[in-house]
Amino acid sequence: MDEPGPVLDGMLTRLRPVREQDLPRLLAILDEPEVAAWWRRSEWERVDEPGAQTLAIESGGAVAGCIQYSEETDPDYFSAAVDIFVGTAAQGRGVGPDAMRTLMAWLVDVRGHHRLTVDPAAENARAIHVYEGLGFRPVGVLKSYERVEDGVWRDALLMELLAEDFRRA
Numbered sequence: 001m002d003e004p005g006p007v008l009d010g011m012l013t014r015l016r017p018v019r020e021q022d023l024p025r026l027l028a029i030l031d032e033p034e035v036a037a038w039w040r041r042s043e044w045e046r047v048d049e050p051g052a053q054t055l056a057i058e059s060g061g062a063v064a065g066c067i068q069y070s071e072e073t074d075p076d077y078f079s080a081a082v083d084i085f086v087g088t089a090a091q092g093r094g095v096g097p098d099a100m101r102t103l104m105a106w107l108v109d110v111r112g113h114h115r116l117t118v119d120p121a122a123e124n125a126r127a128i129h130v131y132e133g134l135g136f137r138p139v140g141v142l143k144s145y146e147r148v149e150d151g152v153w154r155d156a157l158l159m160e161l162l163a164e165d166f167r168r169a
């Protein structure tokens with residue numbers, strides 16, 4: 001990670017930089033079947049890449065998951081990509097949408113992004129529903145985009161949002 005990320009308060013969540021002591025909880029969440037199906041542990045191990053920032057999602061004082069953003073800083077292609085996982089125990093209560101909305105508001109209002117993208121697995125109907133609710137629109141299917149296991153690749157759905165389409169409420 002380049003620099004410590006922000007601390008952001010939403011309606012249901014607080015987003016803040018990941019701490020060393022969060023890792024056992026986050027890795028346990030990544031092992032949960034409902035999360036592992038969509039976010040492989042190897043992805044977590046790759047998050048420490050230039051330009052990517054990972055924030056812990058706290059809900060009710062406990063770590064509920066993670067949210068990540070990476071920024072394309074070339075002024076001619078300025079945009080940000082977002083990804084998220086929420087542990088099974090915290091799902092179904094609006095935590096994921098609130099964390100997304102909170103980070104998106106910061107990316108648009110503070111960082112000045114006019115365009116955001118997400119790329120869920122094409123079969124991840126739940127994530128796609130959440131992203132559509134925030135204003136993302138499907139761009140198209142990215143064929144064989146993501147390796148699930150050796151020799152097995154799955155499609156993703158590229159989705160984009162322009163700042164004026166952001167459904168904040």
Ligand SMILES: CC(C)(COP(=O)(O)OP(=O)(O)OC[C@H]1O[C@@H](n2cnc3c(N)ncnc32)[C@H](O)[C@@H]1OP(=O)(O)O)[C@@H](O)C(=O)NCCC(=O)NCCS
Nearest residue numbers: 035038084085086091092093094095096120125126127129
């Ligand atoms: C996707 C995720 C971030 C959503 O966060 P969440 O806190 O679970 O979201 P909520 O339960 O509050 O809301 C889910 C919404 O999807 C809907 N939903 C649930 N299952 C669904 C399905 N199979 N198909 C379509 N919609 C579905 C719910 O009805 C709800 O819609 P509503 O708010 O319009 O009523 C979270 O479930 C998660 O992290 N899942 C595992 C990892 C993952 O998929 N990450 C995204 C990678 S791109």
